[in-house]
Amino acid sequence: MAAMDADSAPASAPAGLKARLRALFSGSGEASLTRRLAGTIFLIRVVSAAMAYFSQILLARWMGSGDYGIYVYVWTWVLLLGSMLDFGIAASAQKIIPEYRASGDHARLRGFLSGSRWMTGLASGAIALLLAGLVKLLSPWIDADTIVPLYIGCLTLPAFVVANTQDGIARSHDWMRLGLMPQFIVRQTLIIGFTAGAFALGLQLGAVVAMGASAAAVWIAMIGQMIVLNRRLGSHIEAGPKAHDYRGWLKVSLPILLVESFYLLLSYTDVLVLQQFVSSEEVGVYFAVVKTLALVSFIHYAMSATTAHRFTEYHTSGDKERLAAYVMHSIKWTFWPSLAATLVLLALGKPLLWLFGPQFTSGYDIMFIAAIGLVVRAAIGPMERLLNMLGHQNACALAYASAFVLNLILCLLLIPHFGGHGAAAATSIALTFETVLLFWIVRQRLGLHVLAFGKRN
Template sequence: MAVMDANSAPATEPTGLKARLRALFTGTGEASLTRRLAGTIFLIRVISAGLAYFSQILLARWMGTSDYGIYVYVWTWVLLLGSMMDFGIAASAQKIIPEYRASGDHARLRGFLSGSRWMTGIVSLIVSLLLAGLVKLISPWIDAETVVPLYLGCLTLPAFVVANTQDGIARSHDWMRLGLMPQFIIRQALIIGFTAGAFALGFKLGATIAMLASVAAVWVAMIGQMIVLNRRLHTHIEPGPKAYDYRGWLAVSLPILLVESFYLLLSYTDVLVLQQFVSSDEVGVYFAVVKTLALVSFIHYAMSATTAHRFTEYHTAGDKDRLAAYVTHAIKWTFWPSLAATLILLALGKPLLWLFGPQFTGGYDIMFIAAIGLVVRAAIGPVERLLNMLGHQHICAVAYASAFVMNLVLCLVLVPKFGGHGAAAATSIALTFETILLFWIVRQRLGLHVLAFGKRK
């Protein structure tokens, strides 16, 4: 069965640009639905990026490069740890929920929808308390200005983790706006509102005040999302007994957690290593470059979030042709938009960096180095989700671990001498290595040609 409905319209339909656009976004097949959902996710991430970009510009100008660098450092730890402390449940939900639906196991489905959030929330709270104790223990050896923001970062983690879990549940039901808007739009808007309020009231807007605003924003957004999600699940899932298969959930989730963890480590290693070797000012400049290029990675994220549970559905149904066509579609709609977005961002890079402050334009040439890895990685689309959903989590984790180790070693070698340029080069080389490795693994394990161009098997 073909899923490329946009290319299979009857010959009697009107031709031309208008008809192509109509077929592209209003078709009834899986490919059209995927494009619409991915488009929704991408639009949310673009709006979020605009809000985040605006908030980062305000913070950079209000705080100065030093306090901004501290805030970036702490928030990076929140993003890294918070994204790993859900045991991989946010990602595995897109495998577990479709499988429970297909098998008719409604008791375990109901148990997962509530139990997964209780499990990740309680454990993340315990881990956060332990991390706060660790901060107290090492406080004599770290920058005094960083200690309080780190405590606030620990306070943020439980809400951040539960929000991630709810995101995975919502996406598994195709509720993309419910899954993403609280985290990426409402949260950013609240951060802007809280920091602007503090600034208007005359508070000195340093890293501590900025983290306080972030803590409040994360908790408010998560609670609001929980209320709406519970109401929607109540009308979508019939009430009944619940079964809690924690061991089974973890058996699926922990290998995926390895993949997600190494991906996150690969994503944030550059900033964390930079903090150890260069000034907070230079970290702030580098982070501004990364935020400017974030639009490219949003495209990959949008397609990954949309396709993962469908990879599971087609694989479970044994429909290999449909799966192969869907994978091809996902890769094409990841790479070409990513390439176009990269070219636009590079062309507008200097004025965009200037918005952070005149001193941030010094990072413009770093953008070209960092962009290489993003474009190369986009060429194979969301294949890490494909491997995870089809039971190849372990080999995927090995690939990501290898790329992370390469990135860490290269950062340690290049950053002390070349600063932000070295960090960008290390990350692009590691992403290129990871892309080649994943391409080879999918070719060997699944027999699929997962490249946006070239001959297909």
């Protein structure tokens, strides 16, 4: 009998784990749906991160740390500006679309689905031309090796912005794969393919070629996503008249843009300030550290992308109890996976950095400093999305603005003396300050306890 029990235990353990996983992700309620959608987003981001990590390793080894540092600097500007030049439409889509659907305003819904992309595409194209002119004007004071990559970065911006807008539209319909895969899987695949092809052809793989490959990948992925999204929207929404409420969209979007802008500035200030005080090689090392820790941020991103439009739905319906339960669910599923991922990444940090090149392991101790801010931020989950969706975006923007100013001041004070260590410390302190402010704002305005642990009222 004991032998039989011993033999059956290993078989029952996997069966029990399988049953628990099935119960966790296969339910029909909002929590189960959220976990499935967040799991889909997280899986896409993890696969994308692995591909991006692989591509960054290849670029760092093929280009050398100097050209790689230039590429990182220019690509950071593309990420920063490209995420801001949609005027907040990508984020506000998760508020506007559910409200139009709930009110039955199909004319404005149809108008938004097409007009928002035209608006952001044309506006970002015009701004990209102005930025290219600014690069030309400032070229005597810009490093000569950086000028052409900056021009290519300007060319990339319109496609990047339209792709972000389409991502917001797709996520508002729970089409997570359509929203994210073109940007995070297709784009990365094309970047790897184009740069590997250039390397195989014997081309000098510097910052110019790498930025050209990235620009082509962004444009191709965006156009493919547009074709599929238009086809799916055509079968999902009946044809009819369109109403374009550009002023109304901007009224909702611009305060959210303010929040997103300060968040992005907070995210990229360290790299941009670091470039002004240290060598391109040191910037490359710091960026490798940030990329290695990116998995933690992806968990936060997955829950934010999944929950935002449901915060709007539950708030609009007046179901406060349901909203409060959903908020706490999103916090728990942000913090505990983030903590686990951080511990794993810190344990494996040195060999992961070594993949970029032996010199990149010098940034291993920076990982511990940078990880603190990410874990602290995860402790309150996607509360910036909650505030944005419930009409408290101004208070949220103030919190982010305060954290950005603190981060900038600390970067300017610490980076000249401590380099990458100072950048990581400045960002972690700013993220901790931001988390405390958001916790207090949600507590005061919504009466919700938004920590993954502790007392709940």
